[in-house]
Amino acid sequence: MNTIVLTVVLPLLAAFVVPALSRVSPLLGRLLGPLTLAYAILLTLQIWLGMEGKPYSVALGGFQPPLGINFYVDQLSLLFTFLTLVTSLLLWPWRNETEPRQYALTLLLAASACGLALSGDLFNIYVFYELISVASFGLAAATRSGASFAASLRYLILSGLGSVLALCGIAIVYLQSGTLNLAQLSQLAPETLNTPLGMSAFALILLGVGVKGELFPVNSWVPEVYAAASSRVSGLLAGLVSKLAVLVIVRLLVLLFQQESALQLMLILGLLGTISGELAAWRAKDMNRMLAFSSIGQLGVIFIAFSIPGETGLFAGLALSLHHLLVKPALFLLAERWRGSLAGLRGAGLASPVAGGMFVLLALSLVGMPPLPGFWAKFLLFTGLAAQQSVIYQVALGVVLLSIVIEANYLFRVVMNLFQPAGDNSVAVTSDHGWLNLGTTFLLSALLIAGMLFMGPLGAWLEEVAIQAADPVLYFDTVFSVSAIH
Amino acid sequence: MRNLAALVFVGGLAFLLLVIFNQFDFAQAPMIVGQGILTDAPDRVGAANIVTAVVLGYRGIDTLGEISILFAASVAAGLVLGRRRTDVRRDPPGGFILRSGVALLFPLMLVVGFYIILHGHLTPGGGFQGGVILAAAFFLPLLARPETPVNHAGLSIVEGGAGAVFILTGLAALLQGGEFLQPLLDNGVLGELVSAGTLPLLYLAVGLKVGAELAGLMARLADVEVDEP
Numbered sequence: 001m002n003t004i005v006l007t008v009v010l011p012l013l014a015a016f017v018v019p020a021l022s023r024v025s026p027l028l029g030r031l032l033g034p035l036t037l038a039y040a041i042l043l044t045l046q047i048w049l050g051m052e053g054k055p056y057s058v059a060l061g062g063f064q065p066p067l068g069i070n071f072y073v074d075q076l077s078l079l080f081t082f083l084t085l086v087t088s089l090l091l092w093p094w095r096n097e098t099e100p101r102q103y104a105l106t107l108l109l110a111a112s113a114c115g116l117a118l119s120g121d122l123f124n125i126y127v128f129y130e131l132i133s134v135a136s137f138g139l140a141a142a143t144r145s146g147a148s149f150a151a152s153l154r155y156l157i158l159s160g161l162g163s164v165l166a167l168c169g170i171a172i173v174y175l176q177s178g179t180l181n182l183a184q185l186s187q188l189a190p191e192t193l194n195t196p197l198g199m200s201a202f203a204l205i206l207l208g209v210g211v212k213g214e215l216f217p218v219n220s221w222v223p224e225v226y227a228a229a230s231s232r233v234s235g236l237l238a239g240l241v242s243k244l245a246v247l248v249i250v251r252l253l254v255l256l257f258q259q260e261s262a263l264q265l266m267l268i269l270g271l272l273g274t275i276s277g278e279l280a281a282w283r284a285k286d287m288n289r290m291l292a293f294s295s296i297g298q299l300g301v302i303f304i305a306f307s308i309p310g311e312t313g314l315f316a317g318l319a320l321s322l323h324h325l326l327v328k329p330a331l332f333l334l335a336e337r338w339r340g341s342l343a344g345l346r347g348a349g350l351a352s353p354v355a356g357g358m359f360v361l362l363a364l365s366l367v368g369m370p371p372l373p374g375f376w377a378k379f380l381l382f383t384g385l386a387a388q389q390s391v392i393y394q395v396a397l398g399v400v401l402l403s404i405v406i407e408a409n410y411l412f413r414v415v416m417n418l419f420q421p422a423g424d425n426s427v428a429v430t431s432d433h434g435w436l437n438l439g440t441t442f443l444l445s446a447l448l449i450a451g452m453l454f455m456g457p458l459g460a461w462l463e464e465v466a467i468q469a470a471d472p473v474l475y476f477d478t479v480f481s482v483s484a485i486h
Numbered sequence: 487m488r489n490l491a492a493l494v495f496v497g498g499l500a501f502l503l504l505v506i507f508n509q510f511d512f513a514q515a516p517m518i519v520g521q522g523i524l525t526d527a528p529d530r531v532g533a534a535n536i537v538t539a540v541v542l543g544y545r546g547i548d549t550l551g552e553i554s555i556l557f558a559a560s561v562a563a564g565l566v567l568g569r570r571r572t573d574v575r576r577d578p579p580g581g582f583i584l585r586s587g588v589a590l591l592f593p594l595m596l597v598v599g600f601y602i603i604l605h606g607h608l609t610p611g612g613g614f615q616g617g618v619i620l621a622a623a624f625f626l627p628l629l630a631r632p633e634t635p636v637n638h639a640g641l642s643i644v645e646g647g648a649g650a651v652f653i654l655t656g657l658a659a660l661l662q663g664g665e666f667l668q669p670l671l672d673n674g675v676l677g678e679l680v681s682a683g684t685l686p687l688l689y690l691a692v693g694l695k696v697g698a699e700l701a702g703l704m705a706r707l708a709d710v711e712v713d714e715p
Contacts, residue, residue: 138562
């Protein structure tokens with residue numbers, strides 16, 4: 001069972017070796033990354049089937065927590081490890097044969113994302129978060145255009161500020177409680193962190209980690225980076241990295257900061273993000289910018305969902321996250337050939353009906369059209385919000401409804417544009433999507449349809465994951481019963 | 487106006503942090519983990535330098551993450567700066583004093599660098615610090631003779647090899663039925679050069695990796711095209 005650490009370590013090993021290996025044998029260099037990821041996926045599935053739903057903890061280096069670092073393996077962390085590996089394999093930069101460096105960065109991103117999902121130590125989480133940041137700076141700048149350099153620089157500065165804030169928050173937690181182990185913290189938190197200082201630590205970590213999670217005041221890097229980076233990198237950042245940042249915050253909320261004010265802070269920032277993101281997307285004139293802003297809006301909705309207390313919030317938030325993780329990268333891949341002004345897209349859907357059709361499907365699910373999974377996720381959010389007594393949750397319900405209207409308006413405007421006959425004044429539209437992008441999008445759309453067909457069992461299983469993750473006592477017992485045996 | 491807004495923001499943030507930090511009673515912090523490691527480490531890990539026991543033992547996976555961060559930074563820098571037109575003029579070679587000074591300093595710095603790396607488990611220092619000195623040693627000749635080509639292929643092999651050694655040492659423990667990065671070999675006598683099991687080997691890998699990465703990074707920065715006068 002302790003082989004779960006391989007999902008982090010093997011991609012790291014492959015990343016270290018890839019640049020040198022590519023000099024010796026380009027073919028091996030090209031194959032090493034995908035093979036490593038595929039093996040790690042198999043390993044994750046094997047562990048998942050072997051654990052029979054019971055969480056366990058791995059003490060790295062044989063040093064028992066709280067002195068050493070542990071990986072906490074439950075259904076939630078395995079789910080995100082699996083999703084990380086699959087998404088990085090799907091969005092692998094196949095085209096860049098000449099750049100083994102991009103392979104190395106993608107592998108580093110995958111490894112650190114797995115580490116982030118699994119780690120049970122606050123500072124270890126920070127280290128992996130930094131690794132994700134540095135790898136994504138490189139990937140964002142990889143297109144080597146002036147715009148991508150400018151965007152990455154802005155991203156780097158904001159991300160650096162966020163890291164410092166998060167580190168301050170972690171330092172406060174350590175100063176107050178004397179440990180960094182999440183399980184031990186979950187036991188100490190009620191007496192040591194239930195103070196204004198504890199709240200300030202949460203606010204600092206929320207803002208710091210929120211940079212990657214596209215949280216409201218620290219998301220100004222999003223539109224530029226997604227407009228300038230390649231669509232595969234945008235898909236990785238918007239789909240995967242943002243969800244892992246949210247996952248870290250959710251773990252901390254469940255284990256460390258059970259105060260109501262922490263949830264309300266996140267709810268308010270989520271509300272502001274939803275409103276600002278959707279309005280900006282509505283006004284956007286360019287495809288990638290529109291998708292970037294709408295991603296900010298949807299992440300805001302995800303933050304709103306996770307701020308509902310208890311399992312309900314986790315369940316709804318998880319459903320929304322999974323849905324967004326599936327749909328957003330697909331939309332970015334479709335947008336690859338539709339870059340540039342939205343007005344110039346007249347007739348693009350008629351020129352390539354398959355791509356146009358998939359865009360319609362994904363857009364419908366994003367808005368929340370009934371039989372599609374997007375509807376189901378939003379429905380969970382609505383019932384969760386409506387069950388809360390507090391006024392602010394009712395306001396949130398209204399805001400989410402409003403955001404759906406705005407979202408529907410701008411997405412359908414694009415769809416209308418796509419299927420209008422091209423006028424004389426429209427720019428020549430490239431209909432060639434490349435079989436690779438089209439194939440990946442097709443796969444993601446097929447998964448979406450499969451999700452719709454198997455909604456019942458999928459929902460029941462996801463609820464089970466949420467219930468398991470929402471239990472701080474289980475977390476503590478799992479980590480410390482293991483150390484008692486040894 | 488922008489500057490004013492930035493000033494207000496920075497001032498506000500500084501004030502906020504000051505208020506927060508004013509709340510602590512420093513030197514009174516609870517020492518749950520700290521005390522635990524101080525009592526547990528000498529027998530368990532066998533490193534005279536307890537910092538090393540923490541860096542490579544208790545928090546070994548953090549160290550792996552940190553060298554990966556450095557690797558990611560150097561790869562990203564290579565991606566951004568890695569192309570140079572061949573016809574661009576390079577800086578002229580340094581003078582006699584610089585060249586002789588470098589010839590004198592180079593072996594000295596190598597010795598000091600390796601000394602610090604290999605004594606990392608005994609005295610303050612270790613892979614990161616020694617690695618930086620190694621990188622500086624290899625950067626000096628480049629300052630004296632800017633026209634010498636940098637062997638980036640060799641550097642990337644050292645980099646990858648050292649990283650692989652670190653991870654493979656960890657995997658060897660996993661194969662023997664332990665946990666990843668569990669210290670192997672005998673602890674030996676506390677304070678001797680050959681002690682603390684595999685820790686010195688890990689630090690050597692860290693040192694070589696850090697050295698190769700920083701040397702490559704500095705060479706890339708020095709190699710950026712100069713604007714024609």
